[in-house]
Amino acid sequence: MTNYLLAIGTRKGLFTATSQDRKTWSIERAPLASDEVYAVGIDTRRATPRLLASSFSNHWGPSVAHSDDLGKSWQEPEQAPVRYPDWTGSALKRVWQLQPGRDGEPEVVWAGTEPGALFRSEDGGVSFELVDGLWNHPQRAKWSPGGGGLCLHTVLPHPTDTQRMTVAVSTGGVYQTTDGGTSWAPSNRGIRADFRPGDEPEFGQCVHKVAMHPDAPDQLFAQNHGGVYRSDDGGRQWASIAEGLPSDFGFPMVAHPHRPGSVYVFPLIGDFDRRPADERARIYRTEDAGASWQALSSGLPQEGFHPAVLRDAMCSDGGTPAGIYFGTRSGAVFASADEGESWYELARYLPDVLSVRAAVLD
Amino acid sequence: MGQVTVRVPGALREFAGGDRLVVVDVPAGEPPSVSAVLDQLSDSHPALERRIRDETGALREHVNVFVGSNNVRDLERLATVIPAGAELIVLPAVSGG
Numbered sequence: 301m302t303n304y305l306l307a308i309g310t311r312k313g314l315f316t317a318t319s320q321d322r323k324t325w326s327i328e329r330a331p332l333a334s335d336e337v338y339a340v341g342i343d344t345r346r347a348t349p350r351l352l353a354s355s356f357s358n359h360w361g362p363s364v365a366h367s368d369d370l371g372k373s374w375q376e377p378e379q380a381p382v383r384y385p386d387w388t389g390s391a392l393k394r395v396w397q398l399q400p401g402r403d404g405e406p407e408v409v410w411a412g413t414e415p416g417a418l419f420r421s422e423d424g425g426v427s428f429e430l431v432d433g434l435w436n437h438p439q440r441a442k443w444s445p446g447g448g449g450l451c452l453h454t455v456l457p458h459p460t461d462t463q464r465m466t467v468a469v470s471t472g473g474v475y476q477t478t479d480g481g482t483s484w485a486p487s488n489r490g491i492r493a494d495f496r497p498g499d500e501p502e503f504g505q506c507v508h509k510v511a512m513h514p515d516a517p518d519q520l521f522a523q524n525h526g527g528v529y530r531s532d533d534g535g536r537q538w539a540s541i542a543e544g545l546p547s548d549f550g551f552p553m554v555a556h557p558h559r560p561g562s563v564y565v566f567p568l569i570g571d572f573d574r575r576p577a578d579e580r581a582r583i584y585r586t587e588d589a590g591a592s593w594q595a596l597s598s599g600l601p602q603e604g605f606h607p608a609v610l611r612d613a614m615c616s617d618g619g620t621p622a623g624i625y626f627g628t629r630s631g632a633v634f635a636s637a638d639e640g641e642s643w644y645e646l647a648r649y650l651p652d653v654l655s656v657r658a659a660v661l662d
Numbered sequence: 663m664g665q666v667t668v669r670v671p672g673a674l675r676e677f678a679g680g681d682r683l684v685v686v687d688v689p690a691g692e693p694p695s696v697s698a699v700l701d702q703l704s705d706s707h708p709a710l711e712r713r714i715r716d717e718t719g720a721l722r723e724h725v726n727v728f729v730g731s732n733n734v735r736d737l738e739r740l741a742t743v744i745p746a747g748a749e750l751i752v753l754p755a756v757s758g759g
Contacts, residue, residue, distance in 0.1 A: 357758075358724055359722065359755070359759065360673070360713035360722065360725070361713060378708055379708055380708070380712050383717050386717075386718075389718060391716035391717050391720065392717065
C-alpha cells in the first residue's frame with residue numbers, strides 16, 4: 301500500500317496530511333507551538349522517515365525540531381540546534397531551508413538560514429554546524445536583505461559529486477562550491493538585477509528559488525525577483541526562459557521528479573503587485589526546459605483569486621505520476637495527482653502557507 | 663552560594679520541567695547581575711535561556727525581563743543588579759504578538 305505524506309508549514313504552526321490514494325486526505329495539526337514554520341523537510345533516506353521543521357516565534361526566537369513518528373511527537377535538542385558561533389557576532393533569525401543531503405550521506409542534512417548562511421548536520425538534522433567557507437566569503441558583507449530578510453533559501457547538493465553544491469541567497473545570488481564548501485564563487489552570469497543601476501553585477505541578484513533534477517545536475521532553473529532563467533552548464537551561464545509566461549516575477553521553482561527539463565512556476569504580476577495575473581490560479585509548466593510553457597488550471601479557481609504562493613510553498617511528492625502541491629497565503633492547499641493536469645483543493649482555512657514538502661512512504 | 667528565583671511565563675514552562683519557578687545558584691558575595699543569572703540559566707536550562715537571549719547574549723526584542731516590578735530595559739538592561747530577595751520575572755512583550 302502506498303502512503304503519501306504532505307507537511308504544511310504555516311504562519312501559525314505545522315500541519316500534516318496523509319493519504320493512500322491522493323484523493324482523500326486526513327489533516328492533523330502537529331503538536332508544535334503556533335509559530336511560523338518557514339521550512340519543512342521529509343527525510344526518506346532513513347529506515348523511519350524523519351520530519352524536520354523550523355519554527356520562528358516572534359517572542360522566543362527560532363528553533364528546529366524533528367519527528368520520527370510522522371509528526372505525532374517532536375523533539376528539540378537541549379542545546380540550540382542551529383547556533384552561529386561566537387566569532388561571527390551574529391545570531392540566528394530564521395531557518396529558511398531544511399534539505400536532506402545525498403543518498404550516500406544519510407546522516408547529512410543542510411540548513412539555509414538568516415542572516416545568510418549555510419549549516420551542515422551530521423546527525424540527521426538534530427544539530428548543525430556553520431559552513432565557515434561561505435560565511436567567510438568576502439562578498440557576503442555586501443549581500444543585502446530582500447523583503448523577507450537576508451535568507452539563504454535554496455540548498456542543492458550535487459547528487460553524485462560530494463564536492464559540489466549550489467546555494468541561493470536573497471539578496472546575494474547563486475553561489476557554488478567545487479571543493480566541499482571550503483571556497484565559494486558567485487554564479488550569476490546572465491542574470492539581470494533591475495533594482496540597481498549599472499551593468500550586470502557579479503553577485504547581488506535577487507534569486508527567489510533554484511531547482512535541479514538529480515539526473516541532469518548541470519541543468520539549473522532559477523526564478524528570480526524579475527526573471528526566469530536556465531543554465532545548461534552547471535550555473536556558469538544563465539539565459540532567460542521567461543518568454544511564454546504571463547510574468548517573469550514569482551517565487552517557487554519546482555523540478556518534476558522524473559523528467560529533467562520539466563519545471564513548475566507560479567507567476568505573479570510583478571514586484572509591486574504580487575498577485576496572480578488575471579486573478580486566476582495557474583501553475584505554469586515547461587516540458588522542454590523553458591522553450592515553451594503550458595498553463596495548468598483545471599480545477600483551480602478561475603476568477604477572484606488573489607493570493608500569492610511563496611518560494612517554498614510548492615513541491616512534488618516524487619510519486620508516479622508525480623503529485624504536485626502548492627499552498628497559498630490565504631491558507632488553501634491545492635493538489636494534483638496527475639502532474640498538474642487537474643487540481644483539487646486539499647485544504648482550506650489554514651493559516652497562510654509558508655512551506656510544503658511531500659513524499660511517498662512505502 | 664546565593665540563589666535567585668526566576669519566574670517563568672506559561673509559554674516557556676515546558677522548558678523548565680513544567681515549573682513556574684526556577685531557582686538559580688549564584689556566587690555568594692556581590693549581588694548578581696541579570697546577565698550572571700541568565701548565564702547560570704544557560705547551563706542548567708539551555709532551551710529556556712535561549713528563548714530569552716540570543717546566542718550573542720542580547721535580550722530578545724519581544725521579551726521583557728523584570729527585576730521585581732522594574733523592566734531592566736528601564737534600568738541597566740542586562741547589567742542590572744538584582745538586590746537580595748528580588749525575583750527575576752520573564753514575560754512576553756505585547757509588541758511581539
